[in-house]
Amino acid sequence: MSDHKAILEEEFEVLESIFPDELEKLSDNSVQIRIEPEEQSFTYPITLNLIIDYPETYPDVIPNLSIEEIEDEGELRDGEEETILENLNIIAEESIGMAMTFTIASAAKEALAVLIVERIRKEREEDDRRTREYEEAEAARTRGTPLTIDAFNTWRKSFTAELRVKREKEEEDRIKALPPKEREDWKKRKERPTGRQLFESSTALATSDEGLYEDGVEEVDMRKYTREEREAERRKEEEEEERRRQGLVRGDGDSDNE
Structure with missing residues (x-):
């Protein structure tokens, strides 16, 4: 038995005791481990299969790592798979020369936990952004357009035209309703x-x-007289009227004396 096979068989025995339900041996040189975060999220549940292929020179080189989604167990978003595998390869590089499967599997669980935290952070940032946009839109709506003379004149002209059309329509309807x-x-x-x-x-x-x-009736244009002249004319007319009245009175008295 080569050292490579012996190392793998020994590591598989340890892994089966650590992951009795999660580990599945795919071949003599590959395994699949079911990975989920220590604390699963009800909002963003995620469980993956971590597939590890061991080259013949393992553990002097890192294994080939890949991730497989499990149906109805959550989906990866754009860029998340690449991020997880990049972090796992860094951990594997640091463990060259020793059995590293357990270390990689543990790092995968932590990576899923970080992934959930990052999703929650982005969701909150998006909520905050939408909230700010809504508040800014509401502030702009309630603040309105600054009033200027030109804006007021434009509004007044439009309002007057609309009011005139409305009144003409109401008048037209009212006339149509008349007998x-x-x-x-x-x-x-x-x-x-x-x-x-x-x-x-x-x-x-x-x-x-x-x-x-009527034709033939002459009208006195009072604008030809000053105020004093009009007043004198009025007094003259009153005096003449008084003399005529007194003359009538004296004439009646003389008749009685006769």
Whole structure:
């Protein structure tokens, strides 16, 4: 029996006592060990098969290591398999010259525990990132757009246009609901020019109310008089009225005396 086979048989006996349920001998030069972390995670459960192929020069060289997923026992994410195998190969390099399978299997369990911790860390970082984005979006939404004169004028113009359209629509609906006679009266009133339109369309109306009187009636333009002249004119009219009244009274007295 070669030294290589003797070393492997002796190591297999030890491994079978350590991993009675986890170890499976695939051939004279390879084994498979079921690996799971010391404390399994309910959120990220993971169990793998660690496959070890021993070269003829083992333990003077490291064995060939590979990982196999177990169905319904969790899946590896991108980059995780490479990370685990890289760490296991480093451990194996440090154990060259001695039996190293137990050391590699123990390191694989620790690697799965670290993997779970890393998954939890990344998940928390992602939750924190989403929380920050949500809070920033809410802050921006509640803060609103800074009010400026240009922004206000733009809003006011838009609001006024919308309000005008709304009122015209309401007026149109209201007119449609009127009885025919009332609708006809409304149209006549609508077509009648307003006082402002009359004022703006006629120079004569803009300076006097002459057009509102019958032809042949002369109107006194009081703007030709100053305030004092208008007051004197008013007193003169009152005096004349008083003299006419007194004349009527005296005339009645003379008739009685006769």
